[in-house]
Amino acid sequence: MEYTHDVIVIGGGAAGLTAAGGCALFGLKTVLIEGHKMGGECLNNGCVPSKALIAAARRAAEAREEKRAGVQLAAPVVEWAGVHKHVHDAIAQIEPHDSVERFEGMGCEVILGWARLTGPKSVEVDGKVLTAPRIVIATGSGPAVPPVEGLDGVPYLTNENLFDLTEQPEHLVIIGGGVIGMEMAQSFCRLGSKVTVINPGELMGRDDRDSVALVKGVMEAEGVRFIDGKAARVSGSAGAITVTTDGGEEIAGSHLLVAVGRKARTEGYGLEELDIELGRNGIKVDARRRTSMKHIYAIGDCREGPRLTHVSGYEGSNVVLEIALGLPAKVDWRALPWCTYTEPEVAQIGMTESEARERYGDKLTVVTEGFDHNDRAIAEGLDQGHCKVMLKGKKVVGASICGVNAGELLLPFTQMITGKTGTFDVGGAVISYPTRVEIVKAAAFKAWEPTVFGTWPKRWVSLLARLRRAF
Structure with a gap:
C-alpha cells in the first residue's frame, strides 16, 4: 500500500x-x-511542577530551621501566590523544549x-x-483512583490539578504513601499546611527499608502525620472533607489528594x-x-x-x-535508576538489598558507608544518610543512597552495574575533595579492601621490607 x-x-x-x-x-x-x-505529564503536572514546589518548600524549611552553623535566618513568610507563580514559571521556561x-x-x-x-x-x-x-x-x-466509598461525591486532587491550587490547603489529607504522596506531604508541610498521610502497608514500597525509615523519621519530626490504614470512606464537601480508615479512624481536612499510583x-x-x-x-x-x-x-x-x-x-x-x-534494541533494566525527591533524597539503582538477598543469598555482600564519615557532608552539617552497595563478589548489582542530592550520585553505579567500569577503577579514581561523591569511591574500594590488604599482599610487602633491610 x-x-x-x-x-x-x-x-x-x-x-x-x-x-x-x-x-x-x-x-x-x-x-x-x-x-x-x-510535553505530557512530566512537564505539565508531574516532574517539573513537583520539583519546583519542592524547591520552594526547601527554602521555607531552611528559614524555619533552628540556628545552624552559627547562623539564624528570619522566619519564613510563605506567599502562596508567589509559590504558584514559581511553579508555573518553571513550566513556562521548559515548555519551548517540548x-x-x-x-x-x-x-x-x-x-x-x-x-x-x-x-x-x-x-x-x-x-x-x-x-x-x-x-x-x-x-x-x-x-489511578481507588474504589473508595464516597470519593466520587467530593472534590479531590490528583497530580493533574494539584498544581493549579490558588490557595494553600489548611490541612492536606493524602491517600497514598508512594513517591508522589511522600514528596507532596513534605513539601506542603514545609510550606505551612497541616499534612496527614494515609497508607496501608509499607511507605515507598519499592525502596530500601533503611532509607525509607530515615525519611519517615525526618518528615514526622517536621510535622507530617502518618496513619497506617486503608481509606474506606470519604465524605464532606469543598473545604471540609473527612476520610474514614478501615480501622474506624476519622481524619478531617480541608483538601484531599489521591496519590495511589498510575x-x-x-x-x-x-x-x-x-x-x-x-x-x-x-x-x-x-x-x-x-x-x-x-x-x-x-x-x-x-x-x-x-x-x-x-x-x-x-x-x-x-x-x-x-x-x-533497523537495529533491534532490547531494554536492559539491570541499572534502572529512580529517585524520590524528599529531603533527604532516596535514590536507587539496580537491586535493593532485599531483592539482592532473595536472588543471591549468602553470596551477597552489602557494603554501607555513612555520610557521617564524608568530609563534605560533615562540613556542611548535613551528614544524615548512607550509601549502601550490593555486591556479588566484586560486581555491583545494586545501590541505595539516602542523603542530600542522593540522585546526583547514581551515575558511577550505572557504569559499574552494566560493566562499563568496575569497582577497582572507581575505588582508585582521583576525584575532587571534598565532595559527596567520595562516598561512592569509598564504597567501591571496600569491595577490594580484603584483597588489597589480604594475606598475599602482606607477605609480598614483608618480603620487600626484609630485602630493603638486607641491602
Whole structure:
C-alpha cells in the first residue's frame, strides 16, 4: 500500500517526543499526534511542577530551621501566590523544549488532536486517515483512583490539578504513601499546611527499608502525620472533607489528594478493536517494546513496566534505533535508576538489598558507608544518610543512597552495574575533595579492601621490607 508517512507517533510526552524527534532527524517522514498538551505529564503536572514546589518548600524549611552553623535566618513568610507563580514559571521556561514549533523544526508534522487506530497500519485524527508501516503508541498514564466509598461525591486532587491550587490547603489529607504522596506531604508541610498521610502497608514500597525509615523519621519530626490504614470512606464537601480508615479512624481536612499510583491510558485508541493484547495495567510488550502486532510499538507509561520519565526517553531512543536504523534494541533494566525527591533524597539503582538477598543469598555482600564519615557532608552539617552497595563478589548489582542530592550520585553505579567500569577503577579514581561523591569511591574500594590488604599482599610487602633491610 502507499503510505502517507514512514512512522506515526501517538502521544507528545517524554516517550513520544523522543521517538518522533529521533525518527524525523534521521529523515523519516514522521507525524506526531498529541491530544492534550505537548510535553505530557512530566512537564505539565508531574516532574517539573513537583520539583519546583519542592524547591520552594526547601527554602521555607531552611528559614524555619533552628540556628545552624552559627547562623539564624528570619522566619519564613510563605506567599502562596508567589509559590504558584514559581511553579508555573518553571513550566513556562521548559515548555519551548517540548513545543510544536521545536518539533516542526526537527522535521516532524505535528497534529493536535485525538488519534484512533482504525486498522493495522492506519490512524484517524480529526477525520483524516494517516497510514504508515510503523506506529508508536505513547499515550502515557493518568492518576489511578481507588474504589473508595464516597470519593466520587467530593472534590479531590490528583497530580493533574494539584498544581493549579490558588490557595494553600489548611490541612492536606493524602491517600497514598508512594513517591508522589511522600514528596507532596513534605513539601506542603514545609510550606505551612497541616499534612496527614494515609497508607496501608509499607511507605515507598519499592525502596530500601533503611532509607525509607530515615525519611519517615525526618518528615514526622517536621510535622507530617502518618496513619497506617486503608481509606474506606470519604465524605464532606469543598473545604471540609473527612476520610474514614478501615480501622474506624476519622481524619478531617480541608483538601484531599489521591496519590495511589498510575493507570495506563489505553482506552479510546482502538486497541481493543485491533486485538492488541493488554495486560493488567498497560499494553503488553516484548523486550523490544513491540506489541502483539509487531510493527506497532508501545513505549512509556501506556505499556506494562516501570513508569519513569527517563525510562520513557530511553524507550523512545530504542524505538528510533529499531525504526530508523533497523537495529533491534532490547531494554536492559539491570541499572534502572529512580529517585524520590524528599529531603533527604532516596535514590536507587539496580537491586535493593532485599531483592539482592532473595536472588543471591549468602553470596551477597552489602557494603554501607555513612555520610557521617564524608568530609563534605560533615562540613556542611548535613551528614544524615548512607550509601549502601550490593555486591556479588566484586560486581555491583545494586545501590541505595539516602542523603542530600542522593540522585546526583547514581551515575558511577550505572557504569559499574552494566560493566562499563568496575569497582577497582572507581575505588582508585582521583576525584575532587571534598565532595559527596567520595562516598561512592569509598564504597567501591571496600569491595577490594580484603584483597588489597589480604594475606598475599602482606607477605609480598614483608618480603620487600626484609630485602630493603638486607641491602
